[in-house]
Amino acid sequence: MSPDLHHLSGAYAVDALDEAERASFEQHLAVCADCRAEVAELTATSHALGALTEATPPPALRASVLSGIARVRPLPPVTGDAGEPAPADPVTSVPVTGEPVATPDAGATPGAGADVVPLRRRRTVAWFAAAAAAAVIAAGGLVWSPWSDGPAQPSPMAQVAAAADAMRVSSTKGSLTAEVAYSSQLGKAAIDLTGLPPAPAGKTYQLWYIGADGSARPAGLLTADPDGRGTMMLEGVAGSAANVGVTVEPAGGSAQPTTAPLVVLSLA
């Protein structure tokens, strides 16, 4: 193990790494059993300090927590490690399977010959690293965390929703529910999709910023987790985009949408 990284265990345990450091240390944790053991011990130890800060929450909080959970179904246990690889392999030619996706209008997928573009370009700011780390976890539990699938990773939705001007829009189509959080101040949008079936073989979900004139800019690839959920920060900046859309594209993504969107949400 690298001694430098090893010394981050304490800071990681108390969430004192910035997002880029956290993401890279988590990559290290995935392969370093010593660090995992030490982080587990130091994390548990750090919570002893919680004995010094107890405070009674207002009674109303109990009521809102309990009414909140009544509307949410607990996720099922993890029953097998699918270990689904990240959608990284560019596919040059994909036979169109016509497999149904979430909505009827997603059937037509002229997959072959679509341009493959480098979607992960220009991840310039540390800010994106958190979303990337979350995506890695969603994709296959590659990253270690003290719980099985990292619920307390910074949720991209929460990051955007924390902005003063944040707005949320949602849309439901059949079993698919899409919610977008958008902040024009941050220039960022995050999406949270539920009821999302796995993309057909050789396909991926792709996000788009769509201008008022219908022009589309790629905003990243999204993978549905085994619970049918996919959430991430859209890549790139929202700029003047008026809508966010989701399409099914050949693995590796497309430069322009090649199918009708499953869903389009307005940022206006």
Added chain:
Amino acid sequence: MMGDMPAASSGAPASGEAAAAVAPTSGADLADLLRRSARGDEDAFAALYDATSRRLFGLVLRIVRDHAMSEEVTQEVYLDVWRHCARFDPGRGSALSWLMTIAHRTAVDRVRASEAARRRDDAHAASSQEVEFDTTAEAAQSSLEAQRVRRALTTLTDAQRSAVELAYLGGYTHTEVARLLDLPLGTAKTRIRDGLVRLRDTLGVPA
């Protein structure tokens, strides 16, 4: 620095009876409540809330400072816990530690995302019901566990203790901690780790 044995000077035995295990409810009970919650048992979750909300809300409030935002974050934490309780793995640590980890991470992420300057405003500090945490002040109503933790903290060097407190209770990054303590860049993370190791050795490794 790490050679001496602080456990010898600690009033409490450094046994498996560890810090995080001395919860409002025993760890086994909390784990059981989580298991039942995973099956959709809302009463079990209510009991879990009652057993842990002072601890979680207190931690969130200490980090976030703003009362309204702390309530919001705490609600988000419990919702996250509810959604993920089937994913709790007792083999990886205690139930309380799991809950606290989620609460801590969520609170820290929130303050960092929502403009760090805000919580450092005097206005917000003044609206907090908590005064600055001070290891030398033994609060009269301090629980036995809190007393034990305070004693354990005295085994740390000043730099270690300040670094651990600023990071854990303040929600600062190690880079910010270095700046706040006038430490050379890169050394705060070592202080944090050394301090936690010392605490672990004094308190015993939580089950």
